[in-house]
Amino acid sequence: MRRRLPVLFTLLLCAGAAQAAREPVLKQVDLPHSYYWRELYLPQLTTGPSSASFLPDGDTLVYSMAGSLWRQRIDGDSATELTHPARAYDYQPDAARDGRSVVFARYDGNAVELWQLDLASGHEQALTSGGAVNVEPRLSPDGKRIAWVSTRGTGHFNLFVADLDAAGLHHAHMLLGERKSTTDRYYYSAFDHAINPSWSPDGKTLYYVSNPEITLGTGDLWSVPLDDPSHRRRILSEETSWSAQPELSPDGKRLLYSSYHGRQWQQLWLTTPEGAPPLPLSFGDFDRRNARWSPDGKRIAYIDNRDGNTALRVVEALGGATRTVAATKRSYRQPQAHLVLDIVDEHGARTPARVAVLASDGRAHAPRTAWMQADDSFDRAVQKTETHYFDCAPPCALDVPAGPTRILVQHGFAYAPWQQTVTAAAGSAAHLRAQLQPQRLPAAFGDWISADLHIHMNYGGHYHNTPAHLAQQARAEDLDLAWDLVVNKEERFPDIASFRTDPDPASTARTLVLHGQEYHTSLWGHLGLLGLDDHLLMPGFASYRHTAMASPYPTNGVIADLAHAEGGVVGYVHPFDTLPDPVHDAVLTDELPADVIHGKVDYIEVMGFSDHKATAQVWYRLLNLGFHLPTGAGTDAMANYASLRGPVGLNRVFLDTGGQLDQAAALTALKAGHGFASNGPLLGLLLDGAKPGDTLAAPGRHHYRVALRSPVAVDHLELVQNGKVVKRFTLSGDRHRFDGEGDIDLAGGWVLLRAWNDGADPLLLDLYPYATTNPVWLGDHVLAPGARDDAAWFALWMKRVIEAASARDDYNTAEEKRATLDYLNQARDAYLALASGAAPALPRGAR
Structure with a gap:
């Protein structure tokens, strides 16, 4: 792996690599709007804690932090790292009631699979395989069964259960089956989901969240008996947002869950298994989520973001005394090195920047308090997982596993990316100074x-x-x-x-x-x-x-x-x-x-x-x-x-x-x-001295001057007039820079400069590099x-919009429908007039 890491990182940093193909993270999930369910539901890499589970003593937690599982007493400041997979990240631990093992979810860039950790020996065992997304594992009170959520077989989030013994899982099956709601949903799949499972103390019932016939929100709180899934029961109507995670108290009388319930932020609430009117357990203009009862029901552990980043707190159920579980001292599974990064601009002044650190373990690392953030897509031929990054206000310090570590620093579009590999020995400290080099457009093109x-x-x-x-x-x-x-x-x-x-x-x-x-x-x-x-x-x-x-x-x-x-x-x-x-x-x-x-x-x-x-x-x-x-x-x-x-x-x-x-x-x-x-390339355009947004008096022969400065290689640089390419510029060398001028014959209308690539670039976290100037106009309203063909196309477009608006039967009044259709019909008539060569009756052009 150490031999491959430099190759992988070189490809990651190699602008213009052959047709990079970005694909969504966890592309096997068949749900709309991945930017909702990925963030609001699936575990993510954060430098702070993300989820926790009590061990039987009620004084010790196993929790996920920075992609590993950790163990820590709630009254101490020392945490012990329990897992540290190469090129993967561990989340969502659930401890067995006997304290011998923990089940958890592991993400490796391709899928999320369930694993089990033996706490005494440290042995890890894979429980699922096959490339699905498997999350939220919960062990039954007797440890003989497990419930979780999986996309296996459908691409949708469904509730699964299985028997569990030393050999692994047996008789795994979908508990409720697929169901398609008759109501149409925009933000959610047409197929219902079943998420956030937890067990009743007697192991006979599962509590969960589902959304049959619900348009908005991830759904209501439900219960289902394991021996008769057809008799599931709605407990509470609650327009939750992915993270309700209902859990019954050990005495079976109080159902704890997270909700925004008429507020702006998620807080903790209590109802009963019968669905009594809910009451708030916590308050605040921040989120409290991922709450778990202690085995005796006297404490609740939860994650909050009160201070910005995630933090692990434990509150006494009676009295509300709260303590923060902070891993001030850490015992790592691998020898560590210390890195200090300083970033300066061309004048030697410190400047904040975005930083990506990939260490010898193939994992992303960041300072302990930094917000770790991640891309939504990546090229699997180039990277094992998506790019993770953090903002560095220099100097910033972090610990990484000893060995080669790759560092990428980016600061907007007007500076070239900085990158370096450092090999740090265990117990040593490395100090790096990243001096950023500017690559700005000439001043003649504008003061931006x-x-x-x-x-x-x-x-x-x-x-x-x-x-x-x-x-x-x-x-x-x-x-x-x-x-x-x-x-x-x-x-x-x-x-x-x-x-x-x-x-x-x-x-x-x-x-x-x-x-x-x-x-x-x-x-x-x-x-x-x-x-x-x-x-x-x-x-x-x-x-x-x-x-x-x-x-x-x-x-x-x-x-x-x-x-x-x-x-x-x-x-x-x-x-x-x-x-x-x-x-x-x-x-x-x-x-x-x-x-x-x-x-x-x-x-x-x-x-x-x-x-x-x-x-x-x-x-x-x-x-x-x-x-x-x-x-x-x-x-x-x-x-x-x-x-x-x-x-x-x-x-x-x-x-x-x-x-x-x-x-x-x-x-x-x-x-x-x-x-x-732009999403990267900087463009300059002058046409007879006119800048984008300006109007030249008439068509004819014009003198152009163009400039390109880009942090990534650019494939195409073109002058476009009236939608057609009229001049292509040949880019050579590293294709990061170009200056050119000349004369060109241009008819009336408009002309602009654009830069674009055929495919993605791993340095740029977007579909592909692209930039465009605004037009320079040649003649006013030419x-x-x-x-006329374009006008006819928009007229047909408006016809289709009018058809859709006419078919709606949910206007509040006949006047609302009339006003809507009149507005759309006037627009269609105006486009038809333009298509026929006549002047439209409406004012043309944006304000």
Whole structure:
């Protein structure tokens, strides 16, 4: 393995490796919206504790931390590492009642399998195999059976049980069987799930969570007798969010679980096996989860994120006295070395940055208090597991197993990645200094600030984020402006208390934290609302089927008007994962074309949590019709997640504000199209001295000047006019840098510069490298040659949207339906007019 590690890490760091193929983590799970269930349900690598189980004495815990299992007395500060698998991570321990063994879940990059650890001998035994996702193992009170959740055979989360003896599992079977709900669900599979199992003290009943005929939330609390699964019983209706984990007290009288129950954060609650009205056991503006009773019922161990990172606490059930179980002293299974990393910029000044550390054990490591975060996809031909990383405010120190350790440091797009391998001997300390080298665009192309227009500070993740910590995350990514969009998560608005119309007090001279809103409707598409000067728009979402807010009204156009009345700026966020097909798509409801031709849209996230190339194709068609619709960019980063698509600032827009860092200047440049969007490459474009967003008087022969600076190798650099490539630039060497100029004949319409790759790059945690400038316009409102065909395409698109809107029977009033259909029909008629060569009756172009 030590011989292979350098090869693996070299491939990881090798920009431009042959057609890297990113695939989702745990791709065998057949559920929509992996960014919910992965973070909210499956165990993740955190430097702090993530789950715990009491040993029989009630004074000792076995818990998961940093991918290993540990044992520690609750009144001590010393922890002993029990497991440390190579190239894998251990989670979710459950201790046998006799104290002899622990079952747990092990993730190796391909699957999650169940294992058993003999505490006396240290022997480890695999209990499952086959490549499914197996989680939440729970031993019966007599230790002869085990219940867990598995995707085996279906790709869905189902409840399994099996007999267990020294030879392993026997008679494993799905307890409840597959069931498909008749209600339609957007965020959850059509197939019901059964999760969060626990045993009754007599071993005859399982308690769990399931969602038959529930539209939102992971479901209600249920019980099922093992000897008669057909007689399962709903205990309590509770719109839980993946982590209820009901567990009956040892006396069988109180059912403990975690819930947000009308609040913004998960706390501990109690009901009874009969479903008595629940009462809160804990309070606070942070999460308490993964709670377990002690064997005598006098204590409860749980995980909370009160201080930001995860922590293990134990509370006395009577009186509420609480202690923190902190592993100040650690006894490792492998010899350790100590690393200290300092990071400086080109001037020698310390600067925070994103760091990935891969040690000789093939596992990711971080400082003890750092937030470990991870990519959502990776190329299995290059890496064994997804990339894990942390933010380092230098100097940062960490312990790693002795041997070769690979370190990667990245700081935004204007600095080259820094990487080094260090071999540290056991008991030694190594000090590293990473000096970052800038690679900026020439000043002639603009004086930029960078902005991520779409961040969610908190969204149900493992960590508890704050504006001050968000500012630190942005600073590590060399991001100037971090826009937190307050948004609902089903029944919650986790960051609603942070909303304000002026910059957050946590902002610094170099990093601005602002708060806006994402308006949710899964029918029309999601909106980003920036610069609201009075209040959030409520209820914050529309068209949630089978709820009191099921009506398709208001349309996004109505919401845009309300936002504009507050001085806000309106954008379409994460628009398209695939290019819409008005002819063949089964259903088409996205309202973007209507809102653009009605003049409601100020920007579109061509770069976002979507497919950039597919979105660009729609954008080009709108530009061809003369709509001055600029690109923005937003990562849609759930910044308190341990597993997320990318860090804050992964997708960002560079705005030419003359270097001015304030909200008004940023919004002015955004609406004017003065800038470019990117997930890595930096682009500069001048056309006869005009910059993106500018308009030249007439077509003809023009002088261009272009520049590229990129932290990763770039395959293609092109000038695009009216949707067609008119100039390809030849990139050579390491393909990180290019400067060129020349003359070109251009007809009327628009022209922009784009950079893109055919496949992914392991250094860039996105689908593939991509960047695009905004257009330079050639003549005011000059239609591209193919504009009439584009207009006809949008007219057909609107026809399909009107069909879908007409078929809905859940408008609150006839007036809501009439207003909706009138708005959509007016847009379709306007596109038909453009397709025929006539002038539309509606105002054309974004505000």
